[in-house]
Amino acid sequence: MSRIILSIVICFVLDVLADFPTDPKPCKYGDSDCIVKVMNDLISNKATIGDRALNLVKLDPLPVTKMNIKQGAESPVNIDLTFTDNNVYGISSMKFRKVKGFGKSIDKKHELLLNAGKLSLAGPYKIKGKVLILPISGNGESNMTLVNCDMIVSFTGIPVEKDGETYMEATNLKLSTKPERLYYHFSNLFNGDKALGDNMNTFLNDNWEAIFLEVQQSMQSAFAEIFQTIISNVFSKYPYAKFFEE
Incomplete structure (x- = not known):
């Protein structure tokens, strides 16, 4: 889900690394329609295979080394959930709808609006705590799949001067x-007790929306922390002006 942000960044970096190839042409500052088209073309054509010539890594699937979701006792979903060596699948299904910002002024809010038909986080997990009224514990393999998910990614840019460039x-x-x-x-919930595990999975899916609303902020914060670092690292390598044309 939030690996979506990495794909956005790499889409821009492609143009820089390839010295702005004629197809696609670089976009003008703040040209939402153009930026959206470039992002969608690159994700559609390169997300599952990457492109060594353009230094584009494979984005689907994309690894998540570790992510922790921890809710306090005051929450109806009081859990400590850790995902280790997981993968995000479905980035190639993303469709960017609109972008805001990305003008000449760096120190503004930049926003990306998109939709993913299907995004899954899959791999090893460990959980303990309570979900609504029921205790939960276990470790094994997990899968969380979001369907037809609208997303908004926003961040504020800060100009950084380096070697005479911004x-x-x-x-x-x-x-x-x-x-x-x-x-x-x-x-493998409850030490492999199949009956308890099946009942808990049914309960989770029957109450998916209430549970998601409780853990949503923790999940979003965990991904945001990871990808803020990724975005800053990528943009630190190339002057901002090179991503666009006048």
């Missing part, structure tokens, strides 16, 4: 997600 650093990154549906599956 670069952009991303700060205060926020991620907002609104899925049409969310499916959960956790294997």
Whole structure:
């Protein structure tokens, strides 16, 4: 889900690394329609295979080394959930709808609006705590899949001077997600007790929306922290002006 941000950054970096190839042409500052088209073309054609000539890494699937979601006792979903060596699948299904910002002034809010048909986070997990009224514990393989998910990614740019050039650093990154549906599956719950595990997975899916609303902020914050660093690192390598044309 939030690996979406990495793909956005790399789409821009492609043009820089290839010295702005004639196809696609670089966009003018703030040209939302042009930027959206470039992003969608690159994601559609390169997300699942990458492109060594353009230094584009494979984005689908994309690894998430570690992510922790921890809710306090005051929440109806009081859990400590850790994902380790997971992958995000479905980035190639993303469709960018609109962008805001990306003008000549770096120190503005930049915003990306997009939709993902299907995004899954899959891999090893460990959980303990309570979900609504029921205790939960286990470790094994998990899958969380968002369906038809609208997303908004926003961050504030800060100009950074280096070697006579102006670069952009991303700060205060926020991620907002609104899925049409969310499916959960956790294997090996309750030390492998199949009956308890099946019942818990059914309970999670029957109450997916209430559970998601409780953990949404923690999930979004976890991804935002990861990708703010990624975006800042990428933009620190190239002057901001090279991403666009007059």
